Amino acid sequence: MAKIVIDGVSYEVDPANNLLQECLSQGLDLPYFCWHPCMGSVGACRQCAVKQYRDADDKDGILVMACMTPASDGAIISIEDAQASSFRADVIESLMISHPHDCPVCEEGGECHLQDMTLMSGHNYRRYDKKKVTHRNQYLGPFINHEMNRCIACYRCVRYYDDYAGGTDLSVQASHHHVYFGRQADGVLESEFSGNLVEVCPTGVFTDKGFSKHYTRKWDLQSAPSVCVGCAVGCNTTPGERYGTLRRLVNRYNSEINGYFLCDRGRFGFDYVNSEQRLTEPVRLLGSESQTLSSEELAETLAEFSNSGAIGIGSPRASNESNFMLRCLVGQENFYSGFSDTEHGAVQHIIELAADPAFHCPSISEIEQADAVIILSEDVTNTAPRLALALRQSVRNKALSLAEDCHIPRWQDAAVRELAQQQRSPLCILSSYATRLDDVASDTVIETPRVLSAIGFAIANKISATAPAAGATGEHGELIERVAAQLMAAQRPLVIAGTTAGNTDLIAAAANIARALQENRGDTPVDLCLLVPEVNSMGLGMLVNQENTLGRALEKISSGAVSHAVVLENDLYRRADSAVVDAALSRLDNLMVLDLLDTPTTAKASVVLPTTAFSEHEATYVNYEGRAQLSFQVHRNHSAAKPAWRWLNGDQECDVETMVNRCSSEARGFDKLGQLLPDPAEFVAGMKIPRQSQRYSGRTAIKANLNVHEPKQAVDPESIMAFSMEGISAQTDAAFMASSWAPQWNSNQSISKFQEEINGKLKQGHTGTLLIEKRAASGAYLQAERAYPDISEGSLEVVLAQQIFGSDELSARSNSIQERMTDPYIGISPADARAHGVRHGDMVSLDGIDAPVIVCIRSKMPAGVAAIYCGDGEINPHALPETISLGKSESTVGERGIRGLIISDVLEDYSP
């Protein structure tokens, strides 16, 4: 700790930080643009100038940029100094010279950091009366709009996009006052994290395209603290609704998970909520007839299902409460998992490992601290994208430690990068095809699943001889030595695997590596991150009995042992071979499906109950770490859709609190779930937390064309939040804050006012609790179990490829995401392409599969392996055999094709 004096007041600060960061941590107002809390300083904008004095006798002082000056012990500075203030006003005046002042039509208006800083700096009147500089805007794809004329050249966009997120197609061009921030030519922004530009840009250059089409002011959005349902990371979000449609989704700061950034699936994959295809009525289907159920009929139907010994099939995309209520309805014995069978096994295994005290499952912010990483065949960019962004930060730990050795502070962003050049902490990726993280990997091993697993086991064995080795590792002896040594030398090694590669051996190998490391290190648990694909895969896994696989459920149905089944928010055709599903479902007398959109499974139902989407109900989900989080309802669904748990509870009035408490007390492993509920003592005199901002003006305008009276606000008896702007201020507990807002700070940058310190926890902490209790160590190493297929002449071993845009069922039904999706494809090596006589872009048929796929020739694929992307349900992955052969297909490539595919090793020009 250091002592510094700011405007005559003494403060305790961290000398490792710069003055700007420390001023903001102290809650002081000091304007800035180019600095960003997690991107450090470059000193470009000159907005954060303060006066610094040599000592108490120095009356003159000099101007310094707070962001570029260390908060060293004894520093004396002034923010209020007249010269400093007037310089800051001059900087704003400069920045506004060519700014269009189009605030009334700018979608950033009202939450614009530039507006805030302009006001804060005290520049009022435009003296500039010459010609402004203007620019041409670019087409940047379906997510982002470009309005370069609003640019104030703070360089944040390129620093974020290139330096932080590893993008390569956005750059700064030209020079002097003509600097331009864009792509080399018009085209889709390639980074999976492009959406954060919207929040990183301090003004309206990069804006959310979907939101822009029908934007509304921040203060007119109704919002609530929510959790992203795009994958198992569980990023915290703030969705915003107005007039019945969800308009946009922005980041909600959580120091342990997403920090300031989301991925594009999460940010843009929500508008299926507004879809015309939403299910809206509870119906009974008789052939092609559908008949709306009255409440009596509904009650009868539910009674019928529960009395007939129905089985229930849960869902990893449904909340704990819904899965739990289904379990209550059918009984634990009859509650089956909605995973595929392989995934079921893998998830059960992961839950078991999570309880092992040898391991620690790291949060996203902990992942950023890893200084040596090995990934065993999990394509994280496409399955848990936010985690990939964290890994891009972890490889920089090498640079930070080099900088420390040279006494360069870590916030000196450009200097640290310059010093380190290409030096990075080790990241080893074992995969059957090139991944999007390869550019920052120290080793990328592209091999068949069999060899990858053998390498994984061998690394563990190299670290501890007690760990079993398994199989031939090919030519990789040196790599195994090196990676083992790197992991052992690291202060915070990290091992990553997951279920989507579909190879449970890799999970075992990952656990062995982590266990071997732990054995070496003694007490400290080792970071082992085992990924599951969906928002509540872990919650479902914890609720379901180990033996209750989907396969057993389908067998039971097929055997005729049950006549009724309830499927909760799940499309079984994505979980098991279609033929098996068809065979089973056709045996049922009655199938009830609860879902929010039509799926092939709802098409087979006799009763369909429409459910609410994530933003329309309150619910808890368990992320990959076993962290349970509560997501609040943002807006009401005006149709008959209800939360699934509510239907399953017989459509009884009941609030989520009761649900959570029941789940907490009745379901094993969920006892801490109750802690997520806000403490009623915090809420003054029964007041609620408003979902609408104190400045919500839309309310009086609702239906003003019909009636000038303000309609009564809807009452929400079920939540601590109100559909209103009245209530206690969000400031009371930032953990329940719908969107951040502080005096003079209307933009997302206001979050600093709610943090304990910059980049720290929110003042009242974050909601969320880790459910999984550690039990006694087993200490046992795992064995390789999988039998790998023998690859005969001409056949290819199948591995599944995932896509950030397309592999997630719900986000795939959002408009902008659809523009980024591709058709199913098969990635093969040039050698195999030659052997099969196919060219890039050819359509081929796979034996046993109806739908044709497009050939994608990839330079970084092992021979004999086919990476198949199944599209959005076009191909049932469970119908794929272990090996496959290609046949010519007469079909032509559809409109979508694979043009939009962004992978690094495509050989478009390849021809046999």
Next chain:
Amino acid sequence: MNKQIIASSGQRARQLTAAEIADIDHEMGIYPDKQAVGLEALKIVQKHQGWVSDESLLAIAGYLDLPAAELEGVATFFNLIYRQPVGRNVMLFCDSVSCWIMGCEGLKAHIKETLDIDFGETSPDGDFTLIPVPCLGDCDRAPVMMVGEDLHRNLTTEKIDEIISHYRRGEGSE
């Protein structure tokens, strides 16, 4: 990571010539980092082609596996990299302070009139591209300009006429 698959601009890289590739490869031995070679490659391509077209820029990016966007950022920063076609002779006319004091404004007008083009333009016959350049470091013999690789000092209108007809005759740099 750099390969651009979404090619909405429709622009494609051209093939680099063997001579260009040989020159670029030579630079790889001189600089320890391919980004440095990127800027050299822009100069090399310009030497061979006269300017750097989009197709050339993409070709360099492809050859060196550098992001095209980054290369564009570099190419558009420096003023001796031409991202538009230029004439057979590039006239770099110094308009900095010493030349200004020595009357370059009048000469500027004369050149513009004679060639009937403005600064930044190429004469319709393709003979000359006229570009202003900061101080050429020959201030004691101002006004000065460079045509191709030749420096012309103590300029007068008469001298400029001579110079223009000299290059028009295709005599070029010695």
Next chain:
Amino acid sequence: MVDNPLTKNIDRSRPPLEIAAYEAADGYQSVRLIAKGLSPEDVLQQVKDSGLKGRGGAGFPTGLKWSFVPQGDDTQQQKYLVVNADEMEPGTFKDRLLMEGDPHLLIEGVIIAAYAIRASKAYIFLRGEYVASERLLRRAIDEAVASGFLGNNILGSGFDLELIVHTSAGRYICGEETALLNALEGKRAIPRAKPPFPQVSGLWGKPTIVNNVETLCNLPGILTYGVDWYHSLTKGSDHGTKLFGVSGRVKNPGCWELPLGLPIRELLEGYAGGMQDGLALRGFLPGGGSTDFMLPEHLDAALDYDEIAKLGSRLATGTMIVLDDKTCPVGMVGNLMKFFAKESCGFCTPCRDGLPWVEEIFRDFEAGRGNEKDLQILHDHVDYLGPGRTFCALAPGATAPLGSGLKYFKEDFERHIKERCCPYRH
């Protein structure tokens, strides 16, 4: 003993000396000293003792700068020496003279400096338009390599040095030493934050020294003839000789090597022959476009770093630009402002957005649209673009002629407003 060590071999009427002739004129003696066992520490000490100050503009003591480079056997890492031969400062024409006049002198200086900091690789960052310099330097380097002064194990000393000519793709900011490093790395030439200084983390993150051409050309003399000789060259407070240039409407514009400390009058009226007939001296920029105006009353001041600083300007590159009484001072400052505005790298706000505004205002003054409000804005920008406000020294350089111009030629600005035109163009 020679009293013009920088230019003794230069004769503009013939090509520069080839290596044999250069050696015959005491050339490469310092490299032979190294081969005879002169240690890097000795070289550093002698350069420190010489009092040599950088000739690139900032006048920072060269020996002191070198001493920040990590030395000793535990610093086996790559280090670099970079020659700043970007010469783009308006009115500056001295490095070109040295490189075209005596390239071996620069090469010898490079070898010494590289040896002192134990850099095994050196780059000459040469202005792209200096095609003659490039040709001559490359030829001289080939000669030096052939004679064993460059390459591996130089003259059996165990010291290796590779010297590479890099031609710039153009832009004034490349002369700023950290922007130069970025340009060498093939990046956009924006300056870097200091600290860390290049001496610690420079080219590709390695310890690097950037020195001006003229600075390095001083080294052979210092080592060959000794520090005492070097001190004897001048009577003033600064040591050594310096290239001084005069441009503008004087009788005999040119560039001469003269002892530091010479009175300005001697340079202007003696060497440059005074003003052309019919013209009177209004003022002058003593060391290139980013120095403050000085007035006729300052003519008796000495051409010394400190002396000139006392009078509110800077000796900087030592190349003087002369303003006569028939040339519009407002136009002259306007010309410089246009230069600086265009050459801003675009990184920091005041420079990027402030200078173009200043430029526009000057354009309005030229066109008779000048007004009091804009004049005030010019005054405001002198402070706003000053030292410490911007990221690098480019914009503060621009405020030198701007601020001093506004002060010394106040009535000219006012006449532009009053007469609604440039009074020099009736």
